[in-house]
Structure formats: structure tokens, C-alpha cells
Amino acid sequence: MKELRIGLVGTGNIGRTHIERINQRLQGGRVIACADANFDFCKTVAEQYGLDAYQRGEDMISSNDIDAVIVATLDPFHEQYVRAAIQAGKYVFCEKPLAPEAEACKRIVEAEITGGKHLVQVGFMRRYDPGYRQLKGLLASGKYGLPLMLHCAHRNYDAPGFTTPMSVENSMIHEIDVLRWLLNENYATVEVVFPKSTRHAEGDLRDPQIMYLTTESGVRIDVESFVNCRYGYDIKCEIVCEEASLNLPEPPNAMIRTNDSRMTPICHDWSERFIDAYNIELQEWINFCKNGHLTGPNAWDGYVGQVTAKAASKARDTQSVVRIELESMPDFYKK
Numbered sequence: 001m002k003e004l005r006i007g008l009v010g011t012g013n014i015g016r017t018h019i020e021r022i023n024q025r026l027q028g029g030r031v032i033a034c035a036d037a038n039f040d041f042c043k044t045v046a047e048q049y050g051l052d053a054y055q056r057g058e059d060m061i062s063s064n065d066i067d068a069v070i071v072a073t074l075d076p077f078h079e080q081y082v083r084a085a086i087q088a089g090k091y092v093f094c095e096k097p098l099a100p101e102a103e104a105c106k107r108i109v110e111a112e113i114t115g116g117k118h119l120v121q122v123g124f125m126r127r128y129d130p131g132y133r134q135l136k137g138l139l140a141s142g143k144y145g146l147p148l149m150l151h152c153a154h155r156n157y158d159a160p161g162f163t164t165p166m167s168v169e170n171s172m173i174h175e176i177d178v179l180r181w182l183l184n185e186n187y188a189t190v191e192v193v194f195p196k197s198t199r200h201a202e203g204d205l206r207d208p209q210i211m212y213l214t215t216e217s218g219v220r221i222d223v224e225s226f227v228n229c230r231y232g233y234d235i236k237c238e239i240v241c242e243e244a245s246l247n248l249p250e251p252p253n254a255m256i257r258t259n260d261s262r263m264t265p266i267c268h269d270w271s272e273r274f275i276d277a278y279n280i281e282l283q284e285w286i287n288f289c290k291n292g293h294l295t296g297p298n299a300w301d302g303y304v305g306q307v308t309a310k311a312a313s314k315a316r317d318t319q320s321v322v323r324i325e326l327e328s329m330p331d332f333y334k335k
């Protein structure tokens with residue numbers, strides 16, 4: 001295959017950044033078509049980037065002009081397009097979460113198994129972030145003893161329209177996935193507690209929230225989600241091991257001395273903070289689609305994430321510690 005011809009559904013914020021990175025920076029693939037429920041906007045995006053515009057995502061996905069699909073719509077609409085891609089036998093990269101509900105993720109898993117081919121990759125881009133990859137390498141080296149505790153924070157400058165469940169399902173889902181990948185084990189229990197809420201939280205939103213996870217081997221994790229922190233985009237991860245504390249590196253920035261102070265700027269949002277991770281994940285996805293072998297986060301990882309998120313929702317609503325019940329991984333995903 002010369003160039004992977006990609007159709008993208010969902011031309012919003014991240015959809016457009018993916019079009020730009022694939023068509024202007026990455027190799028071996030090209031977004032040639034797009035679709036969006038807001039068709040007028042979709043046409044302006046198509047015109048800007050020289051793409052074909054489709055009113056219905058399903059029509060684009062089944063078109064013979066398309067080899068592979070990217071889904072970047074709002075979360076509740078991922079399932080319909082991922083399943084349309086599976087139906088058409090096409091590789092599909094779905095932005096996280098695979099779907100907001102565990103049941104929807106399970107339907108995707110079942111459809112993929114029925115189709116008999118690994119087609120789905122989930123946009124858990126932190127697995128590709130050079131900093132998290134360093135942490136994974138340090139843990140694997142065995143030099144620092146076993147991990148015992150993790151202290152994490154996930155802060156967004158703001159999050160218009162966010163609801164209390166979204167802090168887990170849409171935001172902390174990144175930690176749920178990347179920490180399971182880092183530690184190479186599943187979770188056993190989850191609890192969610194609420195500190196005092198910020199005055200910047202809209203409507204009924206409880207913000208910040210703290211999620212406590214324990215893994216099957218007993219590692220204890222705390223993750224703070226603060227989606228209206230109002231100072232920037234800040235992602236922290238400290239892994240306390242038997243003989244060391246391992247810390248996620250921050251993107252480098254020059255320190256500025258000015259106005260009687262020292263200042264080091266930080267990122268404003270995810271698009272700056274994880275730019276390398278997005279580039280690496282999509283370049284690898286294009287390469288793997290072309291040689292017919294996906295290795296990134298799969299539909300089962302997406303499902304496990306939402307089973308954990310569902311347990312977290314129950315823990316939040318009941319203010320109790322909830323056991324995470326996960327069936328064993330199907331053989332299909334062990335290959």
C-alpha cells in the first residue's frame with residue numbers, strides 16, 4: 001500500500017490537530033476525507049485542508065476510497081463509528097475513551113472478536129509520551145525495588161460543560177490506562193472522595209475529585225483530578241518504590257528572571273503538553289496499519305478502563321470502596 005488513505009469523523013479540536021499532524025508532519029498516511037454531525041463546519045474544514053466532506057460518517061467509512069478511520073467525535077458517538085469501521089473491515093483509531101460506558105466498550109470488543117481481526121486502537125497517547133516511557137523503563141530495570149505507592153495529579157486550566165462523572169470517564173481515564181500499563185497489573189478496588197469544591201466549578205460539577213485505586217498486588221494510588229485549576233495544564237506522577245522515588249519529567253522550558261521573580265512557563269493544554277505523544281502514536285498507528293499488525297492500546301484496554309471508571313462512578317455515588325470485577329481477558333487479545 002502506497003499511502004494509507006484515512007477518513008476522519010469529528011472535525012472538532014483534536015480532529016483538526018490530527019488532520020494537521022498527519023498531512024503536514026507524519027509519513028505514510030493522508031487524511032483525505034472527513035465527516036461531522038455539523039456538516040456546514042465539516043465543509044469549511046474540508047475546504048481548508050483539501051478533503052472530501054461527508055454528511056454521514058458511515059458513508060465515509062464504507063467508501064472504497066478509505067483504507068482506515070479516525071474517530072474524534074464527542075465520547076457518546078464513538079461506538080457507532082468504531083462498529084461501522086469493524087463492519088467494513090477497516091482499521092480504526094478511536095480517541096479516548098473508547099466509549100463512555102463499559103457496556104458500549106464490551107459491544108465493541110464482541111464485534112471485533114466476531115470479525116476475527118484486530119482493527120481497533122484507542123487514543124491512550126500517554127503510553128507514547130517519552131516521560132511515561134522513561135518511567136516504564138526505570139520500573140522494568142528492577143534497580144529501584146518494587147513500586148509501592150503512586151501520587152498523581154491531572155489538572156486542566158478549565159473544562160466548560162464538564163460534569164462530575166466526566167472527571168473520571170473522560171479525564172482520569174488517562175491515569176486509569178497509563179498506570180495499569182506502567183505497573184502491568186489490573187486494579188482491585190476504587191474509591192472517590194471530594195475535597196472542598198472550587199468556585200470555578202460550573203453547575204453541579206464537583207471539582208476537584210480524588211480517586212484512590214489499589215492494584216491486585218496492593219500498590220496504592222491516589223489521583224487528583226482538578227479540571228478548573230485556572231493556572232495551566234499540569235500532569236504529575238510520582239512512583240514511590242522500595243529504594244527510589246521516580247518522577248514524571250515535565251516538558252523543558254527556560255527559566256525567566258523578570259520583575260523581581262523567577263518564572264518557568266508551563267503548558268496551557270493537552271495539545272502542547274502531549275504533542276510528541278500524539279505524533280508518535282499516530283505515526284506508529286499508520287505504520288502498523290500498513291503492515292497489518294496493531295500493537296497499541298486495544299479495545300480490551302478501552303473496555304478495562306471503562307469497567308474501572310464504572311466502578312469509580314459507583315464508588316463516588318455511594319461514597320464507599322468498590323471492588324472492580326473484571327472477567328479474564330479473551331484469548332483473542334492475548335495474541
Ligand SMILES: NC(=O)c1ccc[n+]([C@@H]2O[C@H](COP(=O)([O-])OP(=O)(O)OC[C@H]3O[C@@H](n4cnc5c(N)ncnc54)[C@H](O)[C@@H]3O)[C@@H](O)[C@H]2O)c1
Nearest residue numbers: 010011012013014015036037038072073074075077095096
Ligand atoms: N487524547 C487526548 O488527549 C484527547 C484530547 C482532546 C480530546 N480527546 C477526545 O477526542 C474527542 C473529541 O474531543 P474534542 O475536544 O475535539 O471535542 P470537540 O467538541 O472540539 O469536537 C467534537 C466534534 O464531534 C462532532 N460530533 C458530535 N456528535 C457527532 C456525531 N454524532 N457524529 C459526527 N460528529 C459528531 C462535533 O460536531 C464536533 O465537531 C473526545 O472523545 C475527547 O475525549 C482526546
Ligand SMILES: O[C@H]1[C@H](O)[C@@H](O)[C@H](O)[C@@H](O)[C@H]1O
Nearest residue numbers: 096156170171172174227270
Ligand atoms: O481532561 C482532559 C485531558 O487532560 C485531555 O488529555 C483530553 O483527554 C481531554 O479530552 C480531557 O477532557
